[in-house]
Amino acid sequence: MAKMYLLNSLFLNAEDLQTLQDSFLPLLKGVLYYTIPLTLISFFAGLLLAVITALFRISGVKLLSGIARVYVSIIRGTPLLVQLFIVFYGFGNLGVEFLKFSPFVGALIALSLNTGAYASEIIRASILSIDKGQWEAAESIGMSYFQSLKRVILPQATRVSIPPLSNSFIGLVKETSLASTILVAEMFRKAQEIVATTYQPLLIYMEAAAIYWVICFILSLIQDQIEAHLNRYIK
Amino acid sequence: MLSMKNISKTFGSLEVLKDISINVDQGKVVVVIGPSGSGKTTLLRCLNVLEQPDSGAVTIDNQTIDFSQKVTKPAIRELRKQTGMVFQNYNLFPHLTVIENIMEGPVTVQKQEKSTARETAVRLLEKVGLGDKADVYPYQLSGGQQQRVGIARAMAIDPKVMLFDEPTSALDPELIGEVLQVMKDLAKEGMTMVVVTHEMKFAKEVADEVVFMDGGYIVERGAPEEVFERPTQERTKKFLNLLQH
Ligand SMILES: Nc1ncnc2c1ncn2[C@@H]1O[C@H](COP(=O)(O)OP(=O)(O)OP(=O)(O)O)[C@@H](O)[C@H]1O
């Protein structure tokens, strides 16, 4: 009997197809309104934070590199889920109007801080991987530190950092699902809501998984394009 | 034109340059030779302050930096604008095409119009015999070609002095000649040059003065025929012997 049920549940009947169809639009809304904006905004905000943090780290100024170290250490040493709860529930409960974030903004802040810390290590390693001779060649034609960085080092470091940064980006797409826990109506929360009314957890969560997979697959195709472009000057 | 007065440089406890003084007149070529680790590279790097000496002074054209006083970054950059540096392993910018490599200094540092910088770059490329390679990336060139681009890039900032650090020692033997030829042409046109190299033939032909360094000291100096044919110091003799074998 149990076996029969399992078998049955692996094949889609007409009712299942209807459920899938009905749930697709709400899930897609979750993707378009929340999952994608959350990913994009927190990735680019995180990237900006990461570049600044990486530059602090390698600045040789004790105070700056100290700040960068502490930030990276705290973020990397604590779970993202806990960070989301602190930013949303924790700060929201302080009674300070300014720190009462909407779920979306709370998720943006936590995800950006998180991405910034991890990506800063990627960027730092990429900058350090560029041959010292490149700095010297840049300086020898009269460039300042920031000119060398902007014109010579960062363009090359970008190439090095694309594969690991793509990893972070794709990871971030999936991590946005954690925002469901602080009431952001992104795709996974939508899926949970649908399950609550349809009682079809396997079907709906598989559908959600498939949508995540499609997004990540498209992203990996874009990554290939970017890599091909940046590798044009490499043998 | 260019002078280095009483320059000393230590790395940690290692004294790499010990009270070095060198004078190079306008249009003259000085060749520096010496065993590995004797401080030749450090000497060149002190000349354009890629390495900051502990004491002494460097003068180029009319600008002096006295390293016993506080040295400012703008002063260092000003001095660097007077010098072009050619590296042993070229250090071309791999993400830029050949012509972009050459235009980078004039455009980014000297704020020249791109069109002006491009004209100069094309002229320099023709001069080093690479007029047809403007739009390729460095990896598409042979070592000798890359080094000639390196020379063109250094020349593009219109320096008063050119510094060469073993410009041919990373090259296959058959590619050395083309680079030395470009350097000879430069010398003929009256460029002031300081060249670290062990190419004796080049030194004999082009150098006005040969400086032999060992252990951070200048052991012997003089016209090439004197230093090469009639060295007075034991260490010079030994080193020249080694070079010939
Ligand atoms: N940045 C540095 N930090 C510590 N030691 C250094 C540094 N640069 C050079 N040295 C040391 O200084 C000494 C002189 O080095 P330098 O590169 O000037 O020698 P060189 O004459 O150019 O040798 P080579 O013929 O091998 O190029 C060497 O012992 C080297 O190890």
Ligand SMILES: [Mg+2]
């Ligand atoms: Mg050297």
